[in-house]
Amino acid sequence: MRLLVTGGAGFIGANFVRQTVADRPDVRVTVLDALTYAGNRESLDSVADRIEFVKGDIADTALVDELTAETDAVVHFAAESHNDNSLADPWPFVQTNIVGTFALLQAVRRHGVRFHHVSTDEVFGDLTSDDPPFSELTPYNPSSPYSATKASSDLLVRAWARSFGVRATLSNCSNNYGPYQHVEKFIPRQITNLIDGQRPRLYGAGHQIRDWIHVDDHNHAVWAVLERGAAGRSYLIGADGETDNLTVIRMLLAEFDRSPDDFDHVTDRPGHDQRYAIDATRLRTELGWTPRYANFRDGLAATVRWYRENEAWWRPYKEHTEDAYRKAGERVLPL
Numbered sequence: 001m002r003l004l005v006t007g008g009a010g011f012i013g014a015n016f017v018r019q020t021v022a023d024r025p026d027v028r029v030t031v032l033d034a035l036t037y038a039g040n041r042e043s044l045d046s047v048a049d050r051i052e053f054v055k056g057d058i059a060d061t062a063l064v065d066e067l068t069a070e071t072d073a074v075v076h077f078a079a080e081s082h083n084d085n086s087l088a089d090p091w092p093f094v095q096t097n098i099v100g101t102f103a104l105l106q107a108v109r110r111h112g113v114r115f116h117h118v119s120t121d122e123v124f125g126d127l128t129s130d131d132p133p134f135s136e137l138t139p140y141n142p143s144s145p146y147s148a149t150k151a152s153s154d155l156l157v158r159a160w161a162r163s164f165g166v167r168a169t170l171s172n173c174s175n176n177y178g179p180y181q182h183v184e185k186f187i188p189r190q191i192t193n194l195i196d197g198q199r200p201r202l203y204g205a206g207h208q209i210r211d212w213i214h215v216d217d218h219n220h221a222v223w224a225v226l227e228r229g230a231a232g233r234s235y236l237i238g239a240d241g242e243t244d245n246l247t248v249i250r251m252l253l254a255e256f257d258r259s260p261d262d263f264d265h266v267t268d269r270p271g272h273d274q275r276y277a278i279d280a281t282r283l284r285t286e287l288g289w290t291p292r293y294a295n296f297r298d299g300l301a302a303t304v305r306w307y308r309e310n311e312a313w314w315r316p317y318k319e320h321t322e323d324a325y326r327k328a329g330e331r332v333l334p335l
């Protein structure tokens with residue numbers, strides 16, 4: 001099988017590529033990645049001689065057409081993925097997440113190629129503490145420019161499946177954690193702050209809830225949908241990992257033997273979604289998927305070890321990322 005993986009130098013895509021090379025020697029992987037600030041070829045070093053890597057933009061229609069003509073399936077991870085960046089400058093999100101997905105859909109339509117679209121639970125907006133978790137029937141109601149552009153791309157995929165018969169599936173996953181995640185994101189940002197002897201930075205009071213899943217569990221689910229998912233259907237991916245941000249910070253502080261209050265409250269994110277939670281019944285019952293990382297605390301401890309042991313991977317990004325947060329106006333709050 002020939003597989004084209006877009007965004008394969010990013011966090012989830014690179015973990016997907018390494019997992020695929022390790023578990024499925026019959027799959028020939030080509031990565032298409034623009035190597036934006038979020039892409040890092042070093043994340044693919046261990047498999048570099050077993051894959052083909054193409055540096056390019058998913059909105060480059062000629063390139064996408066050429067690569068799609070030579071593949072059996074596309075797994076589409078490439079995106080602008082960080083909410084805070086989408087608040088500072090939404091344009092790249094519109095360009096990559098919407099226009100880029102459109103270019104891929106036109107190409108798979110032309111060549112009759114199987115397509116899997118990797119999306120997020122943020123397309124559903126947020127929940128209060130009393131609401132039931134998101135399911136495949138929850139209406140779309142995105143809050144941020146990031147989630148609005150991901151929702152738009154999902155709607156394009158659904159329309160191309162219905163109107164043009166594209167063999168497309170979608171998955172909407174909750175917050176991922178694990179190795180090779182950019183230091184702009186919540187968990188790696190705090191881990192690397194702690195390695196540097198700095199205080200973790202919690203947005204507002206930290207009562208927001210995210211449904212954490214290990215990146216390997218997400219990627220096993222992507223394979224389950226790719227192999228056994230029904231065309232035109234969406235699958236929600238989550239591992240019952242609901243935890244509020246304050247609790248995550250305290251779990252990390254404990255990993256570093258620091259006091260539970262040794263962190264800063266900083267300026268909150270505008271429009272900050274309160275709670276995400278996933279009901280993954282369809283994925284579990286129809287496709288037989290179960291997560292392997294049952295315990296978030298253990299997965300988090302392994303992730304801390306990975307960042308301690310792989311400083312050379314993240315160090316070049318740290319200072320610039322913290323500088324960007326400062327320039328965006330992040331301030332310590334007197335709470």
Ligand code: NAD
Pocket residue numbers: 006007008009010011012013032033034035036037038039040056057058059076077078079080081082096100118119120121150172173174175176177182
């Ligand atoms: P990431 O930001 O770490 O990686 C994105 C990758 O896409 C990078 O390698 C980047 O270079 C590449 N890219 C960006 N624009 C491109 C373009 N125009 N052409 C080609 N490549 C381009 O993102 P991630 O966290 O790995 O997320 C991957 C996918 O999973 C995204 O679609 C995201 O919406 C979705 N998702 C992420 C999470 C999460 O918790 N991180 C949860 C659910 C879904």
Ligand code: TDX
Pocket residue numbers: 081082083084119120121122174175176184185186187189201202203204206208209210245269
């Ligand atoms: O320094 C921080 N302090 C903090 O309290 C950062 C960076 C974040 N936060 C909070 C904001 C969120 O409530 O932590 C939570 C997680 O933040 P992010 O890592 O930015 O993730 P989120 O906005 O929830 O979105 C993530 O999950 C869904 C991914 O970035 C998306 O790509 C994915 O679709």
